[in-house]
Amino acid sequence: MKTQSVEAQYYETQPDGTVTCVLCPRRCVIKPGQSGICRVRKNEGGVLRLPYWGKVSALALDPIEKKPLYHFMPGTRTFSIGYVSCNLHCPFCQNYHISQTTNYPVETYTPEALVALARQSGCPSMSHTYSEPLIHAEFVSACCTLAHGAGLASILVTNGCINEAPAQDILAHTQAVNVDLKSWNVEWYEKELGGNRDTVCAFIALAKRMGVHVEVTTLVIPGKNDSEAEIASIARFLADIDAAIPLHLSAYHPMYRYTIPPTPPKTIYALEKVAKQYLSSVYPGNIGIPVWFKK
Ligand code: SF4
Numbered sequence: 001m002k003t004q005s006v007e008a009q010y011y012e013t014q015p016d017g018t019v020t021c022v023l024c025p026r027r028c029v030i031k032p033g034q035s036g037i038c039r040v041r042k043n044e045g046g047v048l049r050l051p052y053w054g055k056v057s058a059l060a061l062d063p064i065e066k067k068p069l070y071h072f073m074p075g076t077r078t079f080s081i082g083y084v085s086c087n088l089h090c091p092f093c094q095n096y097h098i099s100q101t102t103n104y105p106v107e108t109y110t111p112e113a114l115v116a117l118a119r120q121s122g123c124p125s126m127s128h129t130y131s132e133p134l135i136h137a138e139f140v141s142a143c144c145t146l147a148h149g150a151g152l153a154s155i156l157v158t159n160g161c162i163n164e165a166p167a168q169d170i171l172a173h174t175q176a177v178n179v180d181l182k183s184w185n186v187e188w189y190e191k192e193l194g195g196n197r198d199t200v201c202a203f204i205a206l207a208k209r210m211g212v213h214v215e216v217t218t219l220v221i222p223g224k225n226d227s228e229a230e231i232a233s234i235a236r237f238l239a240d241i242d243a244a245i246p247l248h249l250s251a252y253h254p255m256y257r258y259t260i261p262p263t264p265p266k267t268i269y270a271l272e273k274v275a276k277q278y279l280s281s282v283y284p285g286n287i288g289i290p291v292w293f294k295k
């Protein structure tokens with residue numbers, strides 16, 4: 001028997017059966033039978049539905065520092081859940097095999113089943129990570145709500161490209177986020193990645209206002225976002241919200257469509273000094289042995 005997929009929460013309908021998804025700033029106008037840019041929200045007969053509800057591409061137990069979160073439940077492991085697809089198309093995506101397609105082997109879980117597995121694992125938290133969790137906002141929210149009732153913290157590792165109303169809904173059930181602030185260059189963000197810098201900035205500020213623990217990651221790519229002025233702008237923005245927000249400056253390695261050589265460690269260390277003029281906690285990433293590595 002064919003089961004009908006779950007209805008999405010964030011969309012507007014038009015008289016001709018077209019719908020507008022209002023979950024993220026792309027605001028896809030979707031005709032019947034078609035899906036939005038993120039591929040996981042589909043117009044089925046004038047109703048926006050979620051055919052990838054509960055479709056999980058990966059489950060793992062990770063050190064929480066690997067998310068990376070250095071100031072939230074340090075030394076613990078987190079029950080990590082990956083989904084499929086993304087609303088951005090970063091040409092350097094390290095998880096492109098799950099973020100740029102829905103054609104990846106998945107298993108279907110209910111929120112109840114995932115929370116039960118997380119409890120069995122002994123981890124004190126659940127992380128929604130690997131691909132972009134926010135395009136599955138309704139499912140992730142259901143998991144976070146149940147997790148809270150089960151005494152588990154919920155973590156989002158996200159690109160932060162979500163509109164304010166759904167962001168408020170999901171952050172109300174979230175205890176910590178690591179947000180990618182990929183660049184200060186609005187044009188590069190939009191044209192090359194498909195993202196919106198100001199939306200990400202608003203998400204970071206909202207999360208802080210709502211009392212969620214926030215850490216930020218910038219993947220530093222030679223020739224794209226590795227100028228001192230760019231990193232200073234990012235650090236200044238964060239410091240204006242709270243100078244204690246940890247910033248992770250991660251070294252890029254060639255991946256997916258980018259063949260640019262890796263970021264030299266000396267670049268990361270120089271930018272760390274720049275960011276530390278504004279922020280109290282700045283961490284180099286993807287260089288040498290990670291801090292979370294234990295034998
Ligand atoms: S969440 Fe997906 S369908 Fe909705 S606006 Fe964003 S890209 Fe489009």
Ligand code: SF4
Nearest residue numbers: 086088090093099159
């Ligand atoms: S936002 Fe993250 S998951 Fe999505 S394409 Fe970019 S790097 Fe990959």
